[in-house]
Amino acid sequence: MKVKKLFRKTLFGVLFLFFLILISTSLLWIRTIDTQLSAEYETNSRSIAKTIADSSVDILLNRDLSALQSLIDQFAEIQSIRYIYITSETGEFLAHTFVPGIPQDILDSEPNSTEAVQRQLPGLGNFVEVGMPILAGMAGTVHVGLDTDLVALKVQRAIGQQNYLISILVVVGFLSSIWFVNLAAKPLGDLLAYAVALARGDAGADGPASKLLERDDEAGHLARLFAHVARSPTASENRPDADSGESAG
Amino acid sequence: MLQTALAGCVLSPAAKAAGAVQGGAGPAEARSAKSLSRPSARGRQDEIVLGVSAAFSGPSQGLGIELYRGASAYFEHVNRAGGVGGRRIVLKTYDDGYQPDPSVQNTRTLMLEDRVFLLFGYVGTPTVTRVLPLLKKFQDENIYLFFPFTGAQPQREPPYGDFAFNLRASYRQETGGLVDNFVRIGRRRIAVFYQADAYGRSGWEGVKRALERHGLDLAGEATYRRGQQFTSSMREQVEILKRGSPDAVICVGSYAACAAFARDAVDFGLEGGSGPGVPMANLSFVGSENLLKLLTDGQEDSRRYTELLVNSQVVPSYHDTSIPAVQEYREMMQRYDPQPPQDLVTEPYTPFPHSFVSLEGFLNAKLMVEILRRVGSDPKRSDLEQAVFSVRNFDLGIGEMVSFGPDRRQGLQSVYYTVVDDDRFVTLDDWEAELG
Structure with a gap:
């Protein structure tokens, strides 16, 4: 399909617009989903930490650490939760889910902090860790590590799906634009051919010219105007073959 | 599921030839954590059904199998002698692969569908700690867990200590x-x-x-x-x-x-x-x-x-034949040659002639039989606890007396x-x- 020169810029403009939409919506989605998912996960992590903290009180007071471990193991099965550990009020690690050992970064951190902190643990990934005091901190603190790489993966998946859909729309839209442009450009092409024929004096009223002259649009009006101008005496005098006839005679 | 009347549990050809009867409720059916449909198998009047959920598959299958084999040898001996008060002891066995969730599911089935008399010979701490709350929930049913193969504290202390009896040291x-x-x-x-x-x-x-x-x-x-x-x-x-x-x-x-x-x-x-x-x-x-x-x-x-x-x-050496219970154990293991529950054990496994785990299973079964005898001719779950508490200075044959009481829910202390x-x-x- 040959694109008429007149509309080439328009087509590229349309294409550019599509890409602009694609990029801007992607960026907006990334920001929105990432923010909302992270907030959602952090809220869930805090809820889980609170549940563990509330459930741990009796267990901790009984000093039954195997029951405590059993409790956190159940929560650690939740997909986004990558680790849980419980520290005593004195900072001692009472139970945890780390394999093969507690990362140095965590050993070095403040054991009873309840602030949400970003962690990058070598070999494990990136995490947001939330803390929740047990018995107002008198019995220790529960720490829950949320896997932010998982959030990033989910965002990537959502954006990937959105971009896939938009890309399909871009291709369909681009091809449709070419088709529409060519459809719109065809009467112009016919008009150009008709004008050339008129100028040469070999434009008849049959065939493609008749269809063009019958059109009720700008192309039809222009064709009829060209025909009218061509039939005028001034036009006959100025016609190239008339000039050549005179000179030949 | 594997229901085994131990008068003819999954016995070796030699034991079958010796006159054992293939028992239980129909053909043995494997029902592991993978689950198979199975018929209801409530205990008959001439049976006492003990529910077992243990590791018969996976990397810890040896523990479940050996514990089962040791217990089977003694139950087989008792059943051949007429059972307890004329009732044969039957093991209703499930595989949990040493995983908590299947263990909980199996326990639920054993309690609510199979309606076993008691739970016996569970294997593992992560499994047992998850089962204990279930026992507490159904405490009105008086379902007790006997002699789990774990030395962890949860079944020895409040709030779940009242629902389990331990034999081994912690x-x-x-x-x-x-x-x-x-x-x-x-x-x-x-x-x-x-x-x-x-x-x-x-x-x-x-x-x-x-x-x-x-x-x-x-x-x-x-x-x-x-x-x-x-x-x-x-x-x-x-x-x-x-x-x-x-x-x-x-x-x-x-x-x-x-x-x-x-x-x-x-x-x-x-x-x-x-x-x-x-x-x-x-x-x-x-x-x-x-x-x-x-x-x-x-x-x-x-x-x-x-x-x-x-x-x-937590049991003495099975090489020490000067210990009466060890002699008894070795003799019964040889005589009955108990096999693993074949329909549950799908991975290759060669049993040991003797092992510490099967000796523990054997001693578990021996004490279990003693307790069942003390429950009386019309066994009721509600009588179980008192029957256990009546065990005072009982000689299992390993040189350490076994006693139970309201504040003593662990029979042996030696390591x-x-x-x-x-x-x-x-x-x-x-x-x-x-x-x-």
């Missing part, structure tokens, strides 16, 4: 004994290698408490994920423990992982503050024979992996220590000479 007693002995011979830097779950935590806590009594702290700790095979690498764990230069390592795990760790500790040069060679202690749950088999099978020089192993046991000699675990008499 992990605290095992780890406490190991630590005391190591410290006594000058090995004061003690590290722990443990399973990252309730079992591992129970052992970890035991070691930590025992060290605190001596004014010491852990020299290091490393964990592994439950379900590891012998082929797994434990190099990372070895490297972590190396940093603490331990004089001894106490392993709280299952046989496959502990064998892998013992192998890698030697191969990757775990050396302690006392120089090359760090004793590696394992708890009774490890399954000593299974551990030893992995470390010796196909090894040219297996001694370097086993020479510093020291395993605690034994063993080392490898001539490719078998033998009693450790002199710590100083062996490991000092």
